[in-house]
Amino acid sequence: MTRPLLVVDDDTDLREALEEVLRDAGFTVLGACNGREALEVLARTRPLPGLVLLDMMMPVLDGHGFAQEMHAVPEWKHIPVVIFSASASNAVVAAEVGACAYLRKPVDVEVLVETVGQHLLRE
Numbered sequence: 859m860t861r862p863l864l865v866v867d868d869d870t871d872l873r874e875a876l877e878e879v880l881r882d883a884g885f886t887v888l889g890a891c892n893g894r895e896a897l898e899v900l901a902r903t904r905p906l907p908g909l910v911l912l913d914m915m916m917p918v919l920d921g922h923g924f925a926q927e928m929h930a931v932p933e934w935k936h937i938p939v940v941i942f943s944a945s946a947s948n949a950v951v952a953a954e955v956g957a958c959a960y961l962r963k964p965v966d967v968e969v970l971v972e973t974v975g976q977h978l979l980r981e
Contacts, residue, residue: 860980861908862886866896866924867942868916872963876911876942876970883971885978892916893924900934907937908979914943914951925955938977942970 863880867873868891877887888907890896893916900906910928914921921941929935941952944963952960958977961970 860886861905861978862888862903863909863911863974863978864888864890864896864899864903864907865911866890866893866916866921867911867913868892869913879967879970880974883974885974893919893921893927896924897927900928900931900937906934909974909977910937910939911942911974912939912957914941914945922951922955925957929956936979938979940973940977 863885865873865876865887867876870891873889877889880887888899888903890899896910912921912924925939928937939955939957940959940961941957942961942963942965959973961973
């Protein structure tokens with residue numbers, strides 16, 4: 859069984875486009891518009907997502923804050939995080955939050971699908 863993946867980005871058009879691309883590639887996809895909503899998705903989703911594709915700059919709760927809160931929950935701390943951001947400086951932040959990969963916006967669709975496939979936890 860393949861776990862769903864969670865796309866967290868405050869840009870609705872971009873998030874929905876990413877969700878569509880990933881669904882077309884055969885993944886089950888959930889979405890959240892900020893880190894707080896993403897924590898709520900994690901709390902109610904079973905099986906847990908097998909990967910979080912995370913933007914860093916968002917209102918309400920940014921990517922850094924989300925990652926800190928996610929990693930504080932023992933059940934969630936092993937979910938892989940792939941940072942997806944427009945800022946080059948976030949490569950350093952990706953290392954700080956324990957991300958397994960960093961993709962810079964705009965990203966090539968093939969690279970996105972390959973990266974998600976490499977890191978998605980499966981059951």
